[in-house]
Amino acid sequence: MRNVPLADVDHIDRAVLPIATDYPPGHLLDWHGHRRAQFLHGATGVMVVDTAEGTWTVPPDRAVLIPPATRHRVRMLGVSTRSLYVEAGAVPWWPMACTVVDVPPLLRELLLASAEFEPDYGMAGRAGTIAALLLHEIAALTPLPFHVPVPVSPDLAALCRTYLDAPDTGIGNAAWAARVAMSERAFTRRFRSETGVSPAVWRSRARLLAAVPLLRAASVSEVTGRLGYSSPAAFTAAFTRTFGTPPSRFTTSRAGGGARP
Incomplete structure (x- = not known):
């Protein structure tokens, strides 16, 4: 799904919704939140994520894990994103605060493939297998220290x-x-x-x-x-x-x- 508003697909019964979005330089996503957890990957550019608790700078080709219902804003500096919006019940291990992580080659390719999914992709075939594998790969990632508390x-x-x-x-x-x-x-x-x-x-x-x-x-x-x-x-x-x-x-x-x- 490319450049699809989350609100248009959030109701779909899938634990993982992949959405790829291209942003103009310097774009600001002002304060907002999602009921799902979010894995926000910048395939290009730098992202700066603010919450009430701190600021996370996301270097190129890294990602930030955002907990469900966390109010945040994001400054997009030349960014094309690959996001996963994940039902909380599917990720009981998700961090309680935003966390910057590396994106190794396998995960990068899985994110690229998932961006082509239809919103109601089949769970029994290739797409469903990739969605499940994405969660396994994310669970194994190590946090990176690109953060200051506020x-x-x-x-x-x-x-x-x-x-x-x-x-x-x-x-x-x-x-x-x-x-x-x-x-x-x-x-x-x-x-x-x-x-x-x-x-x-x-x-x-x-x-x-x-x-x-x-x-x-x-x-x-x-x-x-x-x-x-x-x-x-x-x-x-x-x-x-x-x-x-x-x-x-x-x-x-x-x-x-x-x-x-």
Whole structure:
């Protein structure tokens, strides 16, 4: 099913509904939710998924698992998706929070094949077998760390979302504390209690997450400068230490390295 609204097929009695959708650059799917669980795979481009609890950046050719009834929004940066909408009863192992995962070659091919299904595909034949195999493959995936939590308090959440939209490398704890009319010590203690990390650690991770969409159109050297790192080597080391893979895996620029095939 290609570019089919979920509302048109959600009533169909199938545990797995595959839908492929092409989005214009920069498209925003504003806040919404689904009664089904969603496996959202970006066959191209980068997705940024927000919920009340955090932000998940989905690099090219990865996916995010979204629990049923989770309100979320998605920024599509040059994305063509392969989604699976899954009845909750078919996936009791589904995570309770959004989770970014890798998409190995077999799963990628199964997603591609499922995009051609009719809405009421036969359960006894090839399509039904592929649908069942998709769930087995998803259950075996390992989470990836492309995520930062967002505080519950509206004032702290606003600070974090502003930073995620445009990381300010010159800002520190004192400036953040002043914006919410708190002492730096009290602010740091409150921030850590709501996120589990210090503000400085949070900003460092958020800055690295912001690099992922930038690497679509810029070299590692260019992103290094934009995010305030002292050198490409320092940026690459921090990125690799945090995400387990070098930034050159996500850039299409020759200067920054080859893109993942």
